[in-house]
Amino acid sequence: MRSRTSRLIGTIGSLALAGALVACGSSASDTAAPLSNAADAGDVKHPEWSKYTFTIGDNGGDGSQELAKVTGVFDNAPYKVKFARFTYGPPLVQAAASGDIDLGSVGDVPPITGAAKEYGFKIVAVNRSLTPDQAVENIIVPKGSKLRTAADLKGKKIAVPQGSSAHGLALNALKSVGLTPKDVKLVFLDPAAGATAFNTGKVDAWSIWNPQSAIAVKNGARILVKGLPPIDQTSSYYVANDSSLKDRTKRAALTDVLKRLSREFAWAVKNPDKYAQALSKEQGIPLADAKASLAAYSNRVTPVEHSDIELEQKLADAFLDAGQITTKVDVESITDNLLPAGYDSSKLKVTS
Numbered sequence: 001m002r003s004r005t006s007r008l009i010g011t012i013g014s015l016a017l018a019g020a021l022v023a024c025g026s027s028a029s030d031t032a033a034p035l036s037n038a039a040d041a042g043d044v045k046h047p048e049w050s051k052y053t054f055t056i057g058d059n060g061g062d063g064s065q066e067l068a069k070v071t072g073v074f075d076n077a078p079y080k081v082k083f084a085r086f087t088y089g090p091p092l093v094q095a096a097a098s099g100d101i102d103l104g105s106v107g108d109v110p111p112i113t114g115a116a117k118e119y120g121f122k123i124v125a126v127n128r129s130l131t132p133d134q135a136v137e138n139i140i141v142p143k144g145s146k147l148r149t150a151a152d153l154k155g156k157k158i159a160v161p162q163g164s165s166a167h168g169l170a171l172n173a174l175k176s177v178g179l180t181p182k183d184v185k186l187v188f189l190d191p192a193a194g195a196t197a198f199n200t201g202k203v204d205a206w207s208i209w210n211p212q213s214a215i216a217v218k219n220g221a222r223i224l225v226k227g228l229p230p231i232d233q234t235s236s237y238y239v240a241n242d243s244s245l246k247d248r249t250k251r252a253a254l255t256d257v258l259k260r261l262s263r264e265f266a267w268a269v270k271n272p273d274k275y276a277q278a279l280s281k282e283q284g285i286p287l288a289d290a291k292a293s294l295a296a297y298s299n300r301v302t303p304v305e306h307s308d309i310e311l312e313q314k315l316a317d318a319f320l321d322a323g324q325i326t327t328k329v330d331v332e333s334i335t336d337n338l339l340p341a342g343y344d345s346s347k348l349k350v351t352s
Helices: 004-010 047-051 064-071 089-098 110-116 165-176 191-199 212-218 242-246 248-270 272-283 287-292 306-321
Strands: 015-017 053-059 080-086 103-106 121-129 137-141 157-160 185-188 205-209 222-226 236-241 299-302
Touching: 047 248, 053 064, 053 089, 053 248, 064 080, 064 248, 064 272, 080 089, 089 103, 089 110, 089 121, 089 236, 103 248, 110 121, 110 236, 110 306, 121 242, 121 248, 137 165, 137 212, 157 165, 157 191, 165 205, 165 306, 191 205, 191 212, 205 212, 212 222, 212 287, 236 242, 242 248, 248 272, 248 299, 272 287
Parallel strands: 053 080, 053 103, 157 185, 157 205
Antiparallel strands: 015 080, 103 236, 121 236, 121 299, 137 205, 137 222
8 A cells, every 4th residue: 555645746736735734723814714713612621632634635616725714713713724726636635545535525426436436534424405496517519519418529529627526417418319438438637637628628528517517508518418316416425534534523523613614604504795805815716706606605514414425326336337436335334424313504693
């Protein structure tokens, strides 16, 4: 097995560690941050957690790092946190398994492809869209394309980030019209390379999430297939390092990290203008583009339910049947809820 250092180097193109720690007692400004006292009422102090520094995986710039500064959600935490940026999910899952990060959110497919490679991680929570009738990813075609339906993709080149949720959307879209991956040319490209291929006409379609999809549509692209049920999920999943979950003290602290993250996102949903500003700054995109893709980031955090496991298992089986993975995945065996039953971040009381 390769060393931890070599695993991290292998993902360096998709991972950037934030330079600063968000430490307990820090403040984003002289004014008290809205969540600077974010601990649940009745929580006891945990001095034993002071030895921990948790690294949170940020998948594509979801605003979590900037929101932590704005809200002060980790200001009074008895541990430190830092953030690591990934451009898409598979490297994040690998980093969670290796211990290079402790917690991170990914789409529906990366846990499946990671489990097929026997990575050591668990699915610990769900990010459920608050706007489930709006797609967070789509298959898009360039302006002027003659493609009108998923069936028209036969024989065409489709840019896809391999092992990502957009990969799952492409497979399910093809299956819905009786096609298989053998009937098209899947061109596996990371999001940046996919954008270049799409914009230069080297592929006929692109399966991709927001904000890339929303920005492309704003610039003239057209949605061919929306990433909505029954062919796609609108939920994403939190994953955590398996060994950390087995340590009782560290697990309890990690649960607190997840609760604070869910609280900052609950605040963001109730403060959309400030959320859009955080996304704009973190992703380096115009504020108008951040606002256009805001719905994709408006979620509520809950425990994993049986229905989620069933959906993931169905997707895992589809990947196996399509030859995209070679090992059968048992989704239930890689699920380990961190949050208590009934937890729902949308019901949290947060100040503006």
